[in-house]
Amino acid sequence: MSQVAANRYAEALFQLGNEKGTLEQLVKESEVLKSIFNENEQLVTFMEHPRINHDKKMQFLGDVFQGFSDDVLKTLKLLAERHRIGIVPAILDAFIHLVNEAKGIAEAKVYSVRKLSESEKEQLEITFAKRFNKQAIKLESIVDPSIIGGLKLRIGNTIYDGTIQGKLKRIERRITAAD
Numbered sequence: 001m002s003q004v005a006a007n008r009y010a011e012a013l014f015q016l017g018n019e020k021g022t023l024e025q026l027v028k029e030s031e032v033l034k035s036i037f038n039e040n041e042q043l044v045t046f047m048e049h050p051r052i053n054h055d056k057k058m059q060f061l062g063d064v065f066q067g068f069s070d071d072v073l074k075t076l077k078l079l080a081e082r083h084r085i086g087i088v089p090a091i092l093d094a095f096i097h098l099v100n101e102a103k104g105i106a107e108a109k110v111y112s113v114r115k116l117s118e119s120e121k122e123q124l125e126i127t128f129a130k131r132f133n134k135q136a137i138k139l140e141s142i143v144d145p146s147i148i149g150g151l152k153l154r155i156g157n158t159i160y161d162g163t164i165q166g167k168l169k170r171i172e173r174r175i176t177a178a179d
Contacts, residue, residue, distance in 0.1 A: 002084075005084060006087045006093075006094050007094050009094075010093075010098055011098065016071055020071070026069065027095075029069060030092045033072065033088070034088075034093070037089050037092075038089060044085055046060075047061075061080060075091075103136075104135035105135055105136045105138060106132055107138050107155075108139050108140070108154060108155040109139070111147055111154075112141065112142075112147070112151050113143070113145055113147060113149055124151075125137045147163040147164065148163065148164040148165050149163065150166070151163065
């Protein structure tokens with residue numbers, strides 16, 4: 001249920017930003033807000049604590065997030081009032097996804113044995129942007145020594161597996177299927 005609610009809030013924030021022409025600012029603030037919520041688990045605990053009164057929570061949000069736009073601050077306060085502050089990271093993920101979809105940008109994760117250089121990341125982004133008919137692809141590089149060699153790329157529900165580990169598994173399946 002919380003993912004459905006997160007999607008609704010994200011859609012409302014997207015429409016608000018689209019109408020006001022503040023999508024870029026909201027995306028930047030969303031990324032900062034997401035890191036704040038991910039790094040400070042106590043924040044949600046504090047905001048959901050029943051012994052802390054409503055006025056203190058609202059004052060806390062106003063003080064801590066005073067540098068953010070009114071739309072973001074009002075959204076946080078609304079979520080606190082409705083006891084849904086815990087779904088903020090899910091809302092922000094859904095919001096960023098909506099903005100990226102509107103811009104024709106896809107997000108992907110690339111797994112490799114070592115950290116990819118910027119030129120390697122750029123080449124992968126260009127190649128897969130063409131393949132998926134997107135304007136651009138944002139790659140997140142993840143080091144995974146278990147893949148032995150090669151690359152594995154995940155875009156949405158699609159996985160391109162060019163790893164040695166993946167090739168060995170495919171060979172193993174063919175051998176067992178031949179028996």
